Amino acid sequence: MFKARLKPHEQGTLERRYEFHAAEAVRATLLGDDEKAQGHSAMALEISRQLYASARDSSRHRPDLAAALRGHARYERALESVALLTESAGHYAALAAADPPRHEVGRIDVLVRVALAAEAAGNAKDAIRLLREVIAMYQQAPAADPAARAAGLASACFHLGRCLLAAGHPAEGLAVTDAGLGAAEAALADHTIRPNGFALSCCHAEGRGAPGLGQGWLSVAPRPVQVLAPDWACAATRSMALHAAAGQWPAAALAAAAAVRVTGGLAALGSEDGRNAHTVILAQARAIWLRARVHARQASCDSRASASA
DSSP, X not given: OOOOOOOHHHHHHHXXXXXXXXXXXXXXXXXXXXXXXXXXXXHHHHHHHHHHHHSTTGGGGHHHHHHHHHHXXXXXXXHHHHHHHHHHHHHHHHHHHHOHHHHHHHHHHHHHHHHHHHXXXXXXXXXXXXXXXXXXXXXXXXXXXXXXXXXXXXXXXXXXHHHHHHTTOHHHHHHHHHHHHHHHHHHXXXXXXXXXXXXXXXXXXXXXXOTTOOGGGGGGSOHHHHHHHHHHHHHHHHHHHHHHHTTOHHHHHHHHHHHHHHHHHHHTTTOXXXXXXXXHHXXXXXXXXXXXXXXXXXXXXXXXXXHHO
C-alpha cells in the first residue's frame, strides 16, 4: 500500500514539535506535574510514530521512536506499559546491532523500565534480579555518550538500592545507593566544574555558593542528567538520613551535599514544592555538616593524642 511521504517543510515542523514535547515532558516531570508530563509525552510519542512511518528517511527517526516508547511507558498501566516497552526494545535491539556505541545504553535503559514494571506488579524479587543484571550490563556497555551510560547506571543503582532496603537488606541497599551517587557525579563530570563534595558542603553551611556551580545548573545539564534528577534527589536524601542515623558523619555529609545540590537545581526551575523541599533538606544538611566537622576535629585530636602517647 502506498504511503504518503511528508514534504520537507512538514517533516521539519514535526521534528521541531517532537523536540518541544519531549523537552517539555522532562521539564514537567522535574516540576512534579505528572499530568502535564504525560500529555507532552503522549504527543511526543504520537509525533515520533508519524515521523517514523512517513518521513522520507524513516530510519533516522527510529531512535526518537524507541526513546518515546520507553519514556511514555511510565504513564501507562501494566499491560500497556509492557507493550510499549516490548516495542521499544525491538527498535533498540535493531539499532544496537547496527551501532552498539550509540544505542546499547538505550537498549539497557528499557530493561530498567521493565524492572520497575515488575516491581509495580508486585514482583520485587524479579525486579531486584533484573536490576542486578542491568547494572553489570551498564558497566560493560560501549557508549558514545558516557554521561548517558553513567546516568543510566546511577538510575539502576538508585532503584536497586531502594528495592533492597524495602526487602530488608539495609547494608547492601545503602552501599548500592552510594554507588549510584558516584555514578551520578560521573554523569555530570564532563559538563560542570565539580567541587569536592565536602568542600561543597562547607560552602552551603557557611552560606556561600558552590564554586563553579550555580543553582541553575540543572536547566543546562544533559537530558539524561535532567531525567535522573528526581531519583538522584531521593537517593541522596535517603543516603544522608541512613548514614546520619548510623553515626557515619563523613558519608552523611557527602550525601547531604548531593541532596542539597540536586534539590537546589530542582528548586531553581520554579516549583514551589521544589523550593520547600530544598529548604527542608538544606536545614537537615546543615545539622549533619556541623556534626561532621565536630567528628572530624575529634578524630584529628584523637590521632594527635595517639601519636604523642
